[in-house]
Amino acid sequence: QITLKESGPTLVKPTQTLTLTCTVSGFSLSTSGVGVGWIRQPPGKALEWLALIYWDDDKRYSPSLKSRLTITKDTSKNQVVLTMTNMDPADTATYYCAHGGGRYAYGNWGQGTLVTVSS
Amino acid sequence: DIQMTQSPSILSASVGDTVTITCRASQTISPWLAWYQHKPGKAPKLLIYKASNLQSGVPSRFSGSGSGTEFTLTISSLQPDDFATYYCQQYNTYSHSFGQGTKLEIK
Numbered sequence: 001q002i003t004l005k006e007s008g009p010t011l012v013k014p015t016q017t018l019t020l021t022c023t024v025s026g027f028s029l030s031t032s033g034v035g036v037g038w039i040r041q042p043p044g045k046a047l048e049w050l051a052l053i054y055w056d057d058d059k060r061y062s063p064s065l066k067s068r069l070t071i072t073k074d075t076s077k078n079q080v081v082l083t084m085t086n087m088d089p090a091d092t093a094t095y096y097c098a099h100g101g102g103r104y105a106y107g108n109w110g111q112g113t114l115v116t117v118s119s
Numbered sequence: 120d121i122q123m124t125q126s127p128s129i130l131s132a133s134v135g136d137t138v139t140i141t142c143r144a145s146q147t148i149s150p151w152l153a154w155y156q157h158k159p160g161k162a163p164k165l166l167i168y169k170a171s172n173l174q175s176g177v178p179s180r181f182s183g184s185g186s187g188t189e190f191t192l193t194i195s196s197l198q199p200d201d202f203a204t205y206y207c208q209q210y211n212t213y214s215h216s217f218g219q220g221t222k223l224e225i226k
Contacts, residue, residue, distance in 0.1 A: 037215065039163075047155075047163065047206050047217045060213050063120045096162060105153035105210055107174060109162035 002026035004036070004097050004110035011116050012087050018115060022080040022097030029075045030055055035101030036080040038071065040093040041112075048093075052101040053080060060101075087117045121145050121209050125218035131226040132197055140192045140221045142185075142207035149186040151211035157220075158203045166205075167192065194223075 008020035020038070027034060037052035051071040052060040061069050070083045080097060094114045100106035122145040132138045142152065154167040165174045167183035170190055180195040194201055202225050207218040 039217075046220045047157070047208075049208070049215045049217055052215065060215070062214050062216075098163075100165075101210060101215065103151075103169065105165055105168040105208065106155075106163075107165045107168070109164075111162055 002099055002108040004099060004108060006095060006097050006110045006113040008095075008113060008115065010114060011118065013119050014088055014117060016087050018082075018084045018087050018091070020082045020084075020095055020097075020113065020115070022082070022110060024078050024080070024097075024099065027099065029073050029078060029080065032056075033102050034099070036073070037098050037101045037106060038080075038082045038095060039098060039106075040095045042090070042093040045093075050084075050095075051082060054101070089117045091115070092117045120214060121148060121212055121216055123207055123209055123216050123218040125205075125207055125221050127221060128219065129222045129224065131224050133226045134197050134199060136197045137193065137195045138197065138223065139194075140205055140207075140223075142190045142192070142218050144188045144190075144209055147187050148209040148211035149188075151209060152183070152185065152190045153208045153210060154181075154183055154192045155206045155208065156201075156203045157206060163206065197223075 034055040038050040053071045073080045094112040096112045098106035099108040124143045150170040152170045155163040157163040171183045
């Protein structure tokens with residue numbers, strides 16, 4: 001059974017850097033074809049795709065946020081980490097990690113974690 | 120960057136109705152188009168991948184079609200549990216953009 005769980009701060013201040021961790025189980029981050037992505041949803045708004053990392057360390061980023069995002073993985077810990085710099089109140093959102101990104105889209109998602117940006 | 124446009128933004132329907140949601144891409148993405156159902160407080164749920172493939176466990180009243188730049192999600196015989204927001208997503212290119220969503224509400 002594939003599961004993903006997001007963790008990180010619930011509140012960050014403007015200009016700070018956000019670090020979110022996605023801990024996965026039921027699959028290996030080193031298995032060929034595997035990818036883990038990050039998606040967010042600001043309150044009352046649409047889903048927004050942020051970033052994706054594949055088993056071979058291929059990384060993809062949203063063009064509009066690329067300068068602020070870094071995605072990495074630690075296969076030994078079964079974790080994928082997303083960092084976002086220079087946080088702004090507009091970055092307040094529920095952040096999800098999801099398994100997939102390959103030919104089968106994103107079939108398994110974490111429960112999401114709400115991050116609020118406020119001073 | 121590929122832009123995804125869904126229509127309508129809001130759809131009112133009754134239990135038992137058949138509804139169709141359209142998603143248009145700013146360039147060819149076929150067949151890398153997915154549909155998700157999203158309910159408040161829950162994680163999005165994958166319904167359809169590769170434009171027309173039903174995800175395991177998803178009821179057969181959900182179907183997807185289309186190619187190139189235009190795709191549709193059809194829900195037949197609407198059930199009470201189907202009232203939610205639906206998103207299309209392209210995963211053809213470097214970045215995997217979503218549509219703006221279609222809220223399916225009870226008439």
